[in-house]
Amino acid sequence: MKIKILILFSLLNFTFVKAQNSAPETKNIGNVSGxxxxxxxxxxxxxxxxxxxxxxxxxxxxxxxxITKENGSFTISNLILQELTIxxxxxxxxxxxxNVTLNSxxxxxxxxxxxxxxxxxQLTEVSIVKERSSIEQKIDRKVVTVGKDLVASGTTASEIMNNIPTVSVDPQTKELSLRGNTNVKVLVDGKPTNIDATQLLQQIPSSSIKQIELITNPSAKYSPEGMSGIINIILHKNANTGFNGSINSGVTFGITPRLNTALNLNYKVGKVNIYSNYGLNHGKNRNHGYVNSFRPxxxxxxxxExxxxxxxxxxxxxxxxYIDDKNTFSIYTNQNITNGSGNGLTDVNYLSVLNSDSSQLxxxxxxxxxxxxxxxxKHDFTKKGENIEFQANVSNTKNKENTTYDSTEFNPNSNSSxxxxxxxNTNYIQFNVDYVNPLTETTKLEVGAETRIQNTENNFDESTSKPSVFNSTTADNDFTFNRNISSxxxxxxxxxxxxxxQxxxxxxxYAIDGDFQRNENSVNPTTSFSGNQTTKDNIFSVYPSAFFTYAANDKNSFNFNYSRRVDRPSIGQISPIRERTSPLVEFRGNPELEPxxxxxxxxNYTRTTKIGSITSGVFYRQINNEINRTIYKNPSDSKQDIVSYSxxxxxxxxxxxxSANLKFAxxxxANASADAYFKTVKGTVENANTGLMENGEIDVVSFNARVNQTFTATKNLxxxxxxMYRGRDLGLQFERSPMYKADIGATYSILKGKGSITGRLNDIxxxxxxxxxxxxxxxxxxxxYWESRTVYVGLNYMFGGGKNKALQRKQRDANETQSGGGMM
Incomplete structure (x- = not known):
């Protein structure tokens, strides 16, 4: 990877030097230049x-x-001899x-x-990080522009998501949900990643995020995956003329301090724009809890712990x-490196003397x-608005985990390690071609094609020392998983x-091919397993969509939309190889799972008033072949349950x-939002008394509310x-109690508006x-429980210069809906 990065930096550096020191090609006569x-x-x-x-x-x-040097001087050479403007x-x-005139x-x-x-x-035009977050309702999404108030609310994307309307992150499992549903697809800059969403959100520093798009009903142009919709995280990309940038750095103080910082740089001159964003997130987290079980x-x-x-x-x-006025070439890379370490302790105390207590470190x-x-x-044709765009995206993810479990049962010879x-290792390739043609001033046609190829290999090795006489397993499991989607x-x-x-x-x-090799040897021969499990599927599907907007007047507009979507099982949901384990619970996938x-x-209805806009909406989802969790007893261990899917x-x-974006004075x-969800939760659990598997069903109503207010005390403060309030949530297995908190913070502008200092107390x-x-x-x-009450102190500083000359973001990166007549 270091070699690839070095090559890329060298290429960009060569382009940078050429753009800075060389003038564009000019027509000099007789090699005479000035x-x-x-x-x-x-x-x-x-x-x-x-x-x-x-x-x-x-x-x-x-x-x-x-651009000028450190001493303010400049020299522009290789100029044609004529009248020029500077x-x-x-x-x-x-x-x-x-104006000057060069002659012989x-x-x-x-x-x-x-x-x-x-x-x-001028500063207000190029502000990279806004003081206050804003929410804009578009035809098929909410666009949240991340301000300093959101950056200060958490060091990672996972932490600030709980402050975004209709989005929630489970505080224990870190599982993401949109509109009360965990079947949501996460994109970065409009592109999928190989990283699991739960892990991805904890790796992205909040200060690296420019916008968060909540796309609850995407059009046919975008992948139909994700039942509740798409969350697109857009990272900072500046496009000002000249050299400029910003640095945003902060420390969160809890039990231990955590660092969150980002550096944004941009250089644009002539036909070349070079940009970079570096984010660092470092820190220690501690949490603890308890579970009291009354299993017969x-x-x-x-x-x-x-x-x-x-x-x-x-x-x-x-x-x-910018090759010329008609052709643009772009290239970028995202490099994500994460190193983690952790430890924990689980103590199990049985109330009956017939069962031995245990401890796992x-x-x-x-x-x-x-x-x-x-x-x-991207190529723009002569006809205004007509263009064709080709895009290729390649990614590779490598991960390694080494975990040691030391278990003790308070019985002789029962220790094990x-x-x-x-x-x-996962490789992902995506190719896109998109063509847009405005047929008339009020109509537009879009066509396109996409190919996605994903190949994953995984190896799980488990070795055991000090084997327990009750249960011990040595495993050598491998799987390969291939997925191809053509659209x-x-x-x-x-x-x-x-x-x-529209x-x-x-x-x-959609075609998948999975081969799972399981070899698990136990001290008890009856519970050992060795063999292959395969899964293959080939599905052809059609996904229609429709969007209609009625603008009654300047203050009232209505939006109606429909789309068919799919939630395809992830590798973790399919793989029968155990993902993680504890003394009483083990997690495995189900190879037979279907989409x-x-x-x-x-x-949706949007009302625009003198003090802002208010958007209200209702939605309905009809779900077929729903995927849900199932729980059953581990045949290898009578004390342990297996959590899977069906x-x-x-x-x-x-x-x-x-949701509302209002300015009272x-x-x-203030930004405010509230939502209520009505759903039916289904699943399969094992009856603890009979040992039989039973289907369960329960109706659930959940309510959430958030209010984010900004008060301008002085010009700079x-x-x-x-x-926020998250109401009770009733699941098939348990009822979650309500959760709520309040935060307070302040931002003070310094250095004539180029910088600011932010302080915040989270969970007062x-x-x-x-x-x-x-x-x-x-x-x-x-x-x-976790480190919820924290203090954040941060510094933001903008530097460099240049008038804002924002580039037109590539359509797919911005995930914008295209339409005729400027209607969407």
């Missing part, structure tokens, strides 16, 4: 301004350019324009000192090259490395009067939600107050914890 030199200073202080942008134009056409600009200053008698011109006048309002004849009390230390590095490096080390490379070429070593799509959109609409269809062929399909309907009958879910603004009353009470398959109750 040069222009000068120096740029601040008009008030007379201090040199480094990295100011210098652009040389022939009329409206850019012919050359560069533009000098720097962030926060007014642009300076002048005056080929090399040294200009008088160029003094730039400060323009305070096995009543027990379990105590848990967990400690983890994780360091993650996230690098995004890319370049846009584990120590774990893990490494995860993901490399992603993306190439994009197990070492689990897991190696995984074609088309969208047709039209605008008429106050209506606009209909589309996507067809896909579930969903018909999703939505209606397909069930059809199901229905619906909900209502509302010049000094008071802003105070932020956040509160220290009442956030996970508590449950269950009765299926047997009575149990418990709670888990």
């Amino acid at each position: 040069s222009i030199s000068g120096k740029v200073v601040d008009k008030k202080t007379n201090e040199a301004i480094p990295y100011a942008s210098v652009t040389i134009k022939d009329g409206a056409k850019v012919v050359s350019g560069g 533009e000098v600009q720097f962030m926060g200053y007014k642009k300076q324009v002048s 008698e005056n080929k090399n011109i040294t200009l008088k000192t160029i003094a730039l006048e400060e323009e305070a309002t 004849s096995l009543e027990n009390e379990q105590q848990f 967990f400690n983890s230390l994780n360091t993650s590095h996230l690098l995004k490096l890319g370049m846009d090259y 584990f120590q774990s080390k893990s490494d995860n490395n993901t490399q992603t490379y993306d190439l994009d070429f 197990k070492i689990n070593i897991v190696h995984g 074609l799509y088309t969208n047709y959109s039209k605008k008429w009067d106050k209506w606009s609409g 209909i589309g269809v996507r067809i896909e062929n 579930q399909f969903t018909n999703s309907f939505e209606v 397909n069930f009958d059809n199901n229905n879910a619906f909900g209502v939600e509302t 010049k000094w008071w603004s 802003k105070i932020n107050l956040f509160g 009353f220290n009442n956030m914890h996970f508590q449950f009470d269950g009765s299926i398959p047997y009575k149990q109750a418990g709670a888990f």
Whole structure:
């Protein structure tokens, strides 16, 4: 990987030097060329301004350019002998324009000192991290722009997700859900990743995130995977002329401090734009909990303690090259490196003297490395709005885990030690071609194709020392899993009067081939297992979608949409090789698992008032072949349950939600949201009394609310107050108690608006914890606690210069819905 990164840096560095030191090709006659030199200073202080942008134009056409050195000087060579225009600009200053004439008698011109006048309002145009987060409702998504208030609420993407409307992260398992459903697809910059969403969100520093898009009903252009929708995380990418950037760094103080920092850099000159983002997240987490179980004849009390230390590095490096007005080439890479270590203790105390108490201590080390490379070429035709785009995305993920379990049963000769070593390797390739043609001013046609190829290999080795006379297993398990998806799509959109609409269809062929080799040898021969399990499937599916918007007037608009979606089983849900284990629970997949399909309907209403906008909506999902968890007794250990997955009958879910982005006064603004979900939870559990498997079903109503308020105390001081409430949630096995918290923070601007200092106290009353009470398959109750009350202190600073000249984001990266007549 180091060699690949070195090569990429070398290529980008070569392009950087060429862009800075070489002028674009010019038509010189007889090899006669000239040069222009000068120096740029601040008009008030007379201090040199480094990295100011210098652009040389022939009329409206850019012919050359560069940036000033540390002492403010510059020299632009290889210029044609003619009349030229010079533009000098720097962030926060007014642009300076002048004309010069190069001829045979005056080929090399040294200009008088160029003094730039400060323009305070310029900073607002290039603010990289906003003071306050904002929410914008679009036709098929909510777009949350991440401000300093959200960055300060948590060091990772996982922590700030709980502050996003309709999104929740389970505080114990870190499992992500959208609209109360965990079947959600996570993208980074519009692209899938090889990393499990639970792990991915804990690796991305919150300060590296620019926007979070909640796409609850994607159009036919996008993958139909994810029953409840798509969450697209957009990382920072600046596009200002010249050299500029920002640094955002903070420390969260809990029991132990945690670091969260990000550096954004951008250099744009002439036809080349080079950008990078580096994020670092480092820190230790501690949590503990208990579970009291009243399983007949096995009543027990379990105590848990967990400690983890994780360091993650996230690098995004890319370049846009504007070949000409019609053609653009882009390349970028994401490099994610995560190292983790942890330890934990589980004590099981049985209430009956007939059962021996036990204790399990584990120590774990893990490494995860993901490399992603993306190439994009876009061609604009002569016809306005007509274009074709080719894109290729390649990624590789390697992970390694080494965990030691030391178990003790308080019985003679019952100690055991197990070492689990897991190696995984996943390769992913994606190709896209997208064509857009505005047939008329009010109609548009889109067609495209996509191919996705994923290959995964995994090896699980378990060795045992000090074997227990009751149960001991040595395992050498391997699996390979191949998945190929080929897709074609088309969208047709039209605008008429106050209506606009888009209909589309996507067809896909889905093929999987999995080979799972299980070799598990126990001291008890009757529970040993050796053999292959395979899974193969080939499914052809059609996914229609429809979107309609009615704008009654400037203040009222309605949106109606429908799409068919699919939730395909993940590798973890399919693999029969155990994923993780504890003294009383083991997790395995089900190779027989099939995809579930969903018909999703939505209606949204947006009301625009003098103080802001309010969006309310209702949704309904009809689910076929639903995937749910199932629990059954481990045939190798009567004290242990196996948690797996299975397909069930059809199901229905619906909900209502509302969100508002309001400004009550010049000094008071707020983002608020509330939602309620109504669903039926199904699953299979084992009856603790009879030992038989039984289907369970229960109706659930859950309610959530969030309010994020900002108060402007002075020109430089802003105070932020956040509160959230997550209502009780009833599952098939247990009822989760309500959760709520309140945060308070403040941001103070410094250095004439170029920097800011942020402080925040999270969970003021220290009442956030996970508590449950269950009765299926047997009575149990418990709670888990973590470092919820923390103090955050952060610094944000913007530097460099250049007038904001934002590039048009590639359509697929922004995941924008395309349509005719500017309606979507």
